[in-house]
Amino acid sequence: MINWRWLLFAVLCGGILLFGGWRFYNPLSGRELKTYSFYDRQGRLIGILSADGGPVRTWVALDKISPAAQNVFISLEDQRFYRHAGIDFWAVGRAMLENGRQGKLTSGASTITQQLAKNILNNQKRNLWHKMVEALLAVYLEIKYSKAEILENYFNRIYYGNLIGGINTAARFYFQKTPQELNVKEAVALALLAKSPVVNQQRLFDHTLAKEIDRGLAYLADRGVITKEEQDYYQKVPLAVKPALNEKILAPNFLYAVLKAEARQKKQRTKITTTLDYELQAAVVNIIKEELARLKDKHINNAAAIVIENKSGEILAYVGSADFYDSSHAGQIDGVLSYRQPGSALKPFLYYLALENGFSPATILPDIKMSFPAGNGVYNPRNYDDQYHGPVTLRHALGNSLNIPAIYLLSQVGGGKFLALLQQLGFKNLTRSPEHYGLGLALGNGEVSLFEISKAYACLANAGIYFKNLLFTKEEQLERLGLLAADKVFLITDLLSDNAAREAAFGPNNSLKLPFPAAAKTGTTKDFRDNWAVGYTTEVTVGVWVGNHDQSEMRNSSGITGAGPLFRKILLKTSAKYPAGKFAQPAEIVSRNICLESGLLSGSNCLKTRSEFFSPHNLPPAVCAQHAILRGRPTFIYPAIYRDWLAENFPRQEYALQEDRPLKPSKFHILYPPHDAYFAVDPVLSREDQRLTLKVDNELATEWYVDGQFIGQSGLTKNVAWQLEQGTHTIEAWQDKQGTAVRINVY
Ligand SMILES: [Zn+2]
The missing domain is CATH 2.60.40.10 (Immunoglobulins)
Structure with a gap:
C-alpha cells in the first residue's frame, strides 16, 4: 500500500523544485555579456572581448531589426516558428526521412528556439543526450517566454563569425549598416554566416558565397517570401561587403593569451593595461602581410612574430598568425604558442654549453665524415650544403650553422647536459629522455614554441639573467633567475652578431646583417616545414616563425630567405623606436691573437690569424706548432x-x-x-x-x-x-x- 505521507512529501518537493526552477532559472537574462577592455602600454584602447573570450555583442530590440531580415531568417531557418512549441516535429520527421534516404546524418530540423537553447547551453559535444537537453530547454523557453522575446534573443545571441556575436555588430562589421537597414540579400548572407560561421566567415569576403546566396534567394521566391522580381533584382545587385576593418582586433591572439594569463593569476579586472606597443604591433602585422605576399610562390601561408623588451620582459608585439580571420589557413591558431621543430635555432645554447665545458670560439672542430653510435646503428650527420669543410673554428661552425661540428660538440658535452640546460631555459615540451632525442637534439628534433625560444634568447640578451615569465600586462611581476655565465653569454652574443662569420654559407649581404649590433640565428627544419629567425639587440629580442599551420611543406625556403627578411624588417622597425646599443663586454673577457687553422695562439709561421675573445679560464693551451x-x-x-x-x-x-x-x-x-x-x-x-x-x-x-x-x-x-x-x-x-x-x- 502506498504511504500517503511519502506521496504528499514527494508531490511537495516536486512542486517546490518546479516553482524554484520557474522562479529562478531565467536563461535569457544577462543581455550584455561582461566585457574586458584592453589598453596598450600608452593607454590606448586596443580591443574588447567578452568575459568568456567569445564574441562581443551589443543588444538591439526586435523592432529595430528590418522585417525583411526577420522574414528571411525565419523562412530559411524555421518556417513554422510562429506555430510550433519549441520543437518542429514535422521538420524532424522530414529530416529523418531524408537522412534515411541519403544514408547520412544532416541536421536542419533544429528550430530557432532549439538553436537559441544550444547557444545558451554552449555545448561543444553533439551527442543524443545534449540534443535531448537542448530540446527540453527549447520547450521550457517556449512556455516561459513569448515568440518575440525568443526571436529577439536569437538575433542578438547567435554567432556570425569573425568574433562577432549578435546581429547589431554583424550588420555593422560586414555591411556598415544598422540591422534596420539590412536588405533581403544581406539578410540571406548573414543567415548563411549564422548557419556555418567558421566555414563562411572568410568566403563572404572572398565573394565565394555567391552561389549559396542565390540559392537562398530562389528558395525565398519559391515560398513567396519575396517576389520573382525581387529575386531577379537581388541576384543582379552585387552584395556590398564593406568590412569595417578598423573594427578587427589588431592583436587577437595576444588578447586571448592575456585572458589566459589573467585566468592563471585569478584576476578579476575588466580594464587591462597590456604591455603591447600598438604602433609597433600594427607595423609588425603589416610587415608580415607584405612579406607573405612576397613569399606566396614558396607556398608559405603563415607567420608568427614576437617582440620582447629585454630589460622589462614586456611583450611589445605579438602576432600569432598572418590573419586571425582567415580560417582557410587556420588563422586562429596562435603560432607564437604552437609547438614545432626548431631546426638549428637551438644551436646557440649547445655552443654556450660547449664554452662552459672547455671549448672556446677558437677551438678547431672537425667538419668531416664522422659516424656516431645511435641506437643500434650509426648516425652519419650531414651539412645543409652537403659539403664537408674540414677543420673549422667554433666561431665559423656556429656562424655558418654547420651540422657536423654541432653533432660533434653534443657528443663531447653530452646529450643529458644539453637537455637539462634547455629544460632550465623553459622548453616545456622537451620531456623525453636524452636517449630519445639522441644527438639529433643539436639539430632541433624536439618541439619548441616561438614563445619559449624567444624567451630563451632574451636570457642571452640579458647577459644570462633568465625571466621565468614574460609580461603581458603592466600589473604582472617579473621573476628573474641568474642562469647563464655572463662571460660565456657575451662570447655567444659576439659569435651570433659576427656577420663575417656567416658569410661563407649565407653571403656578405644576408638578411641577418643589420646596421647596428644584433645577434641572430636562423633555423630550417627538414623538408622545409618551418623557418625560424630569432635574435636580439641590447634593447629587444625578436622571434619570427614562418610556415604553414597545416604543417605542409614550403618550397625551397630556408630560415635565412624565409624568416630572415621578416626578422630583419621587424628588428629595423623596432630599433627605430628602441635604438640598439653596443653589447657590453664583461671585464674578465680577454683577447688573444690566434692561428685560425690550429686554434692555438698564433706563432711566427702561422698564415691566417685574427684577434679572438676568450673567457679567462679557456685560453688556448699553447702557441701554434702546426x-x-x-x-x-x-x-x-x-x-x-x-x-x-x-x-x-x-x-x-x-x-x-x-x-x-x-x-x-x-x-x-x-x-x-x-x-x-x-x-x-x-x-x-x-x-x-x-x-x-x-x-x-x-x-x-x-x-x-x-x-x-x-x-x-x-x-x-x-x-x-x-x-x-x-x-x-x-x-x-x-x-x-x-x-x-x-x-x-x-x-
Ligand atoms: Zn698556426
Whole structure:
C-alpha cells in the first residue's frame, strides 16, 4: 500500500523544485555579456572581448531589426516558428526521412528556439543526450517566454563569425549598416554566416558565397517570401561587403593569451593595461602581410612574430598568425604558442654549453665524415650544403650553422647536459629522455614554441639573467633567475652578431646583417616545414616563425630567405623606436691573437690569424706548432683525422699530415723520432755526439727536412742524423711526392 505521507512529501518537493526552477532559472537574462577592455602600454584602447573570450555583442530590440531580415531568417531557418512549441516535429520527421534516404546524418530540423537553447547551453559535444537537453530547454523557453522575446534573443545571441556575436555588430562589421537597414540579400548572407560561421566567415569576403546566396534567394521566391522580381533584382545587385576593418582586433591572439594569463593569476579586472606597443604591433602585422605576399610562390601561408623588451620582459608585439580571420589557413591558431621543430635555432645554447665545458670560439672542430653510435646503428650527420669543410673554428661552425661540428660538440658535452640546460631555459615540451632525442637534439628534433625560444634568447640578451615569465600586462611581476655565465653569454652574443662569420654559407649581404649590433640565428627544419629567425639587440629580442599551420611543406625556403627578411624588417622597425646599443663586454673577457687553422695562439709561421675573445679560464693551451717551414714554405701540418678529408678534397695537392693519431696506415711513417717526443741536450756531453738518427718504416730513398731545411737523404745503406738543438722542431720525411712530419721538443 502506498504511504500517503511519502506521496504528499514527494508531490511537495516536486512542486517546490518546479516553482524554484520557474522562479529562478531565467536563461535569457544577462543581455550584455561582461566585457574586458584592453589598453596598450600608452593607454590606448586596443580591443574588447567578452568575459568568456567569445564574441562581443551589443543588444538591439526586435523592432529595430528590418522585417525583411526577420522574414528571411525565419523562412530559411524555421518556417513554422510562429506555430510550433519549441520543437518542429514535422521538420524532424522530414529530416529523418531524408537522412534515411541519403544514408547520412544532416541536421536542419533544429528550430530557432532549439538553436537559441544550444547557444545558451554552449555545448561543444553533439551527442543524443545534449540534443535531448537542448530540446527540453527549447520547450521550457517556449512556455516561459513569448515568440518575440525568443526571436529577439536569437538575433542578438547567435554567432556570425569573425568574433562577432549578435546581429547589431554583424550588420555593422560586414555591411556598415544598422540591422534596420539590412536588405533581403544581406539578410540571406548573414543567415548563411549564422548557419556555418567558421566555414563562411572568410568566403563572404572572398565573394565565394555567391552561389549559396542565390540559392537562398530562389528558395525565398519559391515560398513567396519575396517576389520573382525581387529575386531577379537581388541576384543582379552585387552584395556590398564593406568590412569595417578598423573594427578587427589588431592583436587577437595576444588578447586571448592575456585572458589566459589573467585566468592563471585569478584576476578579476575588466580594464587591462597590456604591455603591447600598438604602433609597433600594427607595423609588425603589416610587415608580415607584405612579406607573405612576397613569399606566396614558396607556398608559405603563415607567420608568427614576437617582440620582447629585454630589460622589462614586456611583450611589445605579438602576432600569432598572418590573419586571425582567415580560417582557410587556420588563422586562429596562435603560432607564437604552437609547438614545432626548431631546426638549428637551438644551436646557440649547445655552443654556450660547449664554452662552459672547455671549448672556446677558437677551438678547431672537425667538419668531416664522422659516424656516431645511435641506437643500434650509426648516425652519419650531414651539412645543409652537403659539403664537408674540414677543420673549422667554433666561431665559423656556429656562424655558418654547420651540422657536423654541432653533432660533434653534443657528443663531447653530452646529450643529458644539453637537455637539462634547455629544460632550465623553459622548453616545456622537451620531456623525453636524452636517449630519445639522441644527438639529433643539436639539430632541433624536439618541439619548441616561438614563445619559449624567444624567451630563451632574451636570457642571452640579458647577459644570462633568465625571466621565468614574460609580461603581458603592466600589473604582472617579473621573476628573474641568474642562469647563464655572463662571460660565456657575451662570447655567444659576439659569435651570433659576427656577420663575417656567416658569410661563407649565407653571403656578405644576408638578411641577418643589420646596421647596428644584433645577434641572430636562423633555423630550417627538414623538408622545409618551418623557418625560424630569432635574435636580439641590447634593447629587444625578436622571434619570427614562418610556415604553414597545416604543417605542409614550403618550397625551397630556408630560415635565412624565409624568416630572415621578416626578422630583419621587424628588428629595423623596432630599433627605430628602441635604438640598439653596443653589447657590453664583461671585464674578465680577454683577447688573444690566434692561428685560425690550429686554434692555438698564433706563432711566427702561422698564415691566417685574427684577434679572438676568450673567457679567462679557456685560453688556448699553447702557441701554434702546426705551422712549420717545410721546404722553405710555411705549411700547415694537419692532424691525422683529416687524412681522408684531404685525400677526397685535395687529391692533387701536397699536404703535410701529423702522425699523432693515424686512422689507418699510410704508405710510410716516421719511426724515429716519435711524434711529440721530448729530448734534453746534455750540457756535459759533446754536441757532436748528441744526434738523432732519423728513420722511416721502409728502406726507400727519403729526403729529410728539419724546420724546412734539407739535411740529407737516407736509403737502404745510408742513414741521416740530426744534431739536437733546443726548441720545438718539425721533422719531415719525403718519398717521391709524399710527405709526413713529426714534431719534437728539445730542452
Ligand atoms: Zn698556426
